[in-house]
Amino acid sequence: MNKMLTSEKNTDAVSEKEMDNSDVILLPDPERIIEGLRDTGYTFNTAVADIIDNSLAADATKVDVIINRDPKNGVTIYVADNGTGMDAEGLRNAMKYGSNKRENAASLGKFGLGLKTASTAFCRCLSVVSRGNGDSKVRKVQWDLDYVAQKNEWCLKVPVVTEDELELLDETADGGTGTLVVWEKVDRLLKQYIKEGNEIKALKRTVDDLRFHISMVYQRFLDPEDDRERTVQISVDGIPVEAWDPFCLKEEMTQLVANEKIDVDIDDERPSSFTVRAFVTPRAEEFSTPEARKNARGSNNDMQGFYVYRENRLIHSGDWFGMFSKEPHGSLLRVEFSFDHTLDDAFNVDIKKSRIILNEAIFDYLKNEFLPAPRRAADERYRKGEKKEVAKKGKDAHDASNKNIDSKADELDGGVKTNITGKDEVELTNDRGTFRHKITIRSQEKDGQTRIIPVDSLDDGLLWRPCIVDGDKAVELNQSHPYYQKVYYPVLSRNVMVTGMDSLLWALGLAELATVDDRTADQYEELRYRVSRTLKKLVADLPDPDIGRDDEQ
Structure with a gap:
């Protein structure tokens, strides 16, 4: 029969003890408290x-996570380590809600609640099995939420260690000190599925997501080349987890664009500091290999932002603390923010160690002084790749337009004649007469491309400009203009829409050649400039297209 550790029996829902004739002690209801603490926001x-x-705080060098699914008993989760382990007193303290403060303030464990609240967020039965330094005895204690509700007391069970639990502990601890945490009655991990196959797939996705999370959070512990922390081996279902570096430091094209160590005065006796470094990661096509690009999740818009490390453990990632919204031009910028335990109170580290709150001075410094230059660098690199991708996709996108316009150009030119007389100069004959006219003269660079000519850029940010290509009347189309990138680019594969827009611009170019003269040439140029500038403003709030995104995300 199970033993148990229990608080002093009290038959009243609220115990009252007079103190100094004015104070009373109000004991909380065990069931309501333990159930309420299941909802502290853990994923x-x-x-x-x-x-x-907790394993790392116990100096473990090996941690094994096992997620076992049984069709009858559901999911059981085990976390075993080879840390220092605990004796009977240590186990009782570890299972106490609000356990004693750790001697090492730098410990990854902080509030004395994580073991219990994290576990019961997903299970109704938490067991801890441990072998400490004092002797070879393996001990086990257990919180069973249903049992606590039944007794309405803080009843901590002391069950017998099972053979399976002992085997799992020894497999990781190799017969030495260590701890095994067991989650049973897991009721909040998977929803109910009608088909068993769907549940298996959902669990696989959950395990894969956990593996990546561990690789990111404990990167500095997992990477044997990172000397900021001791090396720890962590596995999930027997597969070792490899470190994931958000900053792509092994990639030649990664740039460190800012690096600052900021001193913080907590009080007169405790000076402290944090480090902030900004990296511009490679564009998708700049990674050394396709595999490196995929592993780095390069160009993934969700991965931009701050990566916050407390005591070399990632506690928050992938946002800008409300400084900026996530948009594609910032997708290459990732910022390291590292601090130690001395700044816990200053940054309001929460119970889950999952976020910090910046005070106004640090917030303003980061936003207005530290980040502007890195953001410009990231934007510049992104736009270079954007131009290449637009040019690549737009290379053949105007072929149908060229064919359509070329087939009808002779009947539409209205008697407009051009005769080349010099570099970028023609003798132009139109409704206004015959005169010399400045115009760009080009040779055909691609078979059939004589009417719509996509170019990287045009002077003064123009969207289009009339030109002559091998004697034919044409227009140059600026692929760097926001109108092209936001309106043209998303539909470049749709011939009818592209042909329609191209035809409009070509018709404007032809109308200009048919009516321009020496007195109005500057006015037409001003008109093109004003229209181009107006279109730039009109499309400013349109969504950015998915230019250069990594489809393998």
């Missing part, structure tokens, strides 16, 4: 990471 990934934190 499955952050909950498992909180258990791993």
Whole structure:
């Protein structure tokens, strides 16, 4: 029969003890408290990471996470380590809600709640099995939420260690000190599926997501080449987890564009500091290999932003703390923000160690002084890749337009004649007479491309400009103009829409040649400039197209 550790029996829902004739002690209801603390905001990934934190705080060098699915008994989760382990007193303290403060303030464990709240966020039965330094005895304690509700007391069970639990502990701890955390009655991980196959797929996605989360959160522990932390081996279902570096430091094209160490005065006796470094990661096509690009999640818009490390453990990632919205031109910028435990209170580190709150001075410094230059660098690199991608996709996108316009150009030119007389100069004959006219003269660069000519850029940010290509009347089309990128680019594969827009611009170019003269040439140029500038403003709030995104995300 199971033993248990229980608080002193009290038959009243609220116990009252007079103190100094004025104070009373009000004991909380065990069931309501323990159930309420299941909802502290943990995700499955952050909950498992909180258990791993305890392993690292116990100086473990090996941590094994096992997620076992049984069709009858559901999911059971095990986290085993080879840390220092605990004796009977240590186990009782570890299972206490609000356990004793750790001697090491730099510990990854902080509030004395994580083991319990993280575990019961997903299970109704939490067991801890441990072998400490003092002797070889393996001990086990257990919070069973249903049992607590039944007794309405803080009843901590002391069950017998099972053979399976002992085997799992020894497999990781190799017969030495260590701890095994067991989650049973897991009721909040997977929803109910009618088909068993769907549940298996959902669990696989969950495990894959957890593996990446661990690779990101404990990168500095997992990477043997990173000397900022001791090396720790972590596996999930027997597969070792490899470190994931958000900053792509092994890629030649990664740029460190800003690096600052900021001193913070907590009080007169405790000076402290944090480090902030900004990296511009490679564009998708700049990675050394396709595999490197895929692993780095390069160009993924969701991965931009701050990566916040407390004591070398990632606690928050992928946002800008409300400074900026995520938009594609910032997708290459990733910023490291590292601090130690001395700044916990200053940054308001929460119970889950999952976020910080910046004070106004630091917020303003980062936004207005530190980040402007890195944001410009990231934007510049992104736009270079954007231009290449637009040019690549637009190379053949205007072929149908060229064929359509060329087939009808002779009947539409209205008697407009051009005769080349010099560099970028023609003798132009139109309704206004015959005169010399400045115009760009080009040779055909691609078979059939004699009417619509996509170019990288045009002077003064023009969207289009009339030109002559091998004697034919044509227009140059600026692929760098926002109108082209936001209106043209998303529909370049749709011939009818592209042909319609191209035909409009070519018709404007032809109308200009048919009516321009020496007195109005500057006015036509001003008209093109004004229309181009107006279109730029009109499309400014349109969504950015998915230019150069990594489809393998």
